[in-house]
Amino acid sequence: xxxxxxxxxxxxxxxxxxxxxxxxxxxxxxxxxxxxxxxxxxxxxxxxxxxxxxxxxxxxxxxxxxxxxxxxxxxxxxxxxxxxxxxxxxxxxxxxxxxxxxxxxxxxxxxxxxxxxxxxxxxxxxxxxxxxxxxxxxxxxxxxxxxxxxxxxxxxxxxxxxxxxxxxxxxxxxxxxxxxxxxxxxxxxxxxxxxxxxxxxxxxxxxxxxxxxxxxxxxxxxxxxxxxxxxxxxxxxxxxxxxxxxxxxxxxxxxxxxxxxxxxxxxxxxxxxxxx
Numbered sequence: 001x002x003x004x005x006x007x008x009x010x011x012x013x014x015x016x017x018x019x020x021x022x023x024x025x026x027x028x029x030x031x032x033x034x035x036x037x038x039x040x041x042x043x044x045x046x047x048x049x050x051x052x053x054x055x056x057x058x059x060x061x062x063x064x065x066x067x068x069x070x071x072x073x074x075x076x077x078x079x080x081x082x083x084x085x086x087x088x089x090x091x092x093x094x095x096x097x098x099x100x101x102x103x104x105x106x107x108x109x110x111x112x113x114x115x116x117x118x119x120x121x122x123x124x125x126x127x128x129x130x131x132x133x134x135x136x137x138x139x140x141x142x143x144x145x146x147x148x149x150x151x152x153x154x155x156x157x158x159x160x161x162x163x164x165x166x167x168x169x170x171x172x173x174x175x176x177x178x179x180x181x182x183x184x185x186x187x188x189x190x191x192x193x194x195x196x197x198x199x200x201x202x203x204x205x206x207x208x209x210x211x212x213x214x215x216x217x218x219x220x221x222x223x224x225x226x227x228x229x230x231x232x233x234x235x236x237x238x239x240x241x242x243x244x245x246x247x248x249x250x251x252x253x254x255x256x257x258x259x260x261x262x263x264x265x266x267x268x269x270x271x272x273x274x275x276x
Contacts (some may be wrong), residue, residue, distance in 0.1 A: 067209050104152040115272035117141045131174040138164045148230050149268045154237045155258035180227040182236045189214040205237050205255035214251050217240040231273050
């Protein structure tokens with residue numbers, strides 16, 4: 001037992017006892033708790049660091065929460081904007097449809113013998129030579145091959161070349177193989193109109209066999225001459241250019257189609273009319 005405590009341990013114990021006595025005496029004389037102060041001195045930096053870390057964690061949490069909230073609000077705004085755009089498109093489509101039927105009513109008032117079936121375009125097909133539209137009405141609605149297709153404004157779209165029970169294919173005026181007998185409205189000169197691809201005018205119409213003496217002016221209106229297929233005075237197009245053909249004994253005219261073939265939504269099939 002005599003050697004249980006080493007000299008170093010004894011020294012540490014003695015110093016600890018003396019330090020405790022000194023701190024006790026000082027605390028009694030001054031009224032200050034130096035051990036507590038010592039502890040606070042040691043813990044204060046730790047508390048400061050913990051507080052700073054807590055603030056940082058709180059800021060990160062707030063950022064994440066606010067970001068998620070903003071992201072949710074942004075998604076909701078995008079859905080609302082998409083819905084508004086859809087409403088605008090629907091309103092625009094309805095306005096165009098109302099305008100078409102207003103024009104159709106005027107066309108019917110001027111041509112009481114017209115029997116028309118409407119159809120919406122469901123597909124398109126075109127290449128260098130051909131141009132067709134497919135609509136969602138067919139033989140069940142009274143549509144047959146060989147019937148004329150027009151717009152609500154009385155503009156020629158083309159001719160029905162195929163018909164099923166619930167669809168019909170229309171060859172448009174831009175098709176090079178479709179020929180229409182037509183007349184320059186202001187002068188009465190007549191010729192044949194077809195798609196202008198073979199004359200390097202794929203988006204235009206070509207009117208040929210006009211007399212060499214024909215007077216042709218830009219913006220002259222060209223209308224149908226009248227036949228068992230096309231009634232008289234349907235609008236085919238407007239003159240944008242003219243000249244002599246290769247023979248030099250006849251004239252031709254380049255026409256802009258009256259119907260905006262590329263942007264049509266709805267057309268009307270003329271199922272019956274009085275041939276004049």
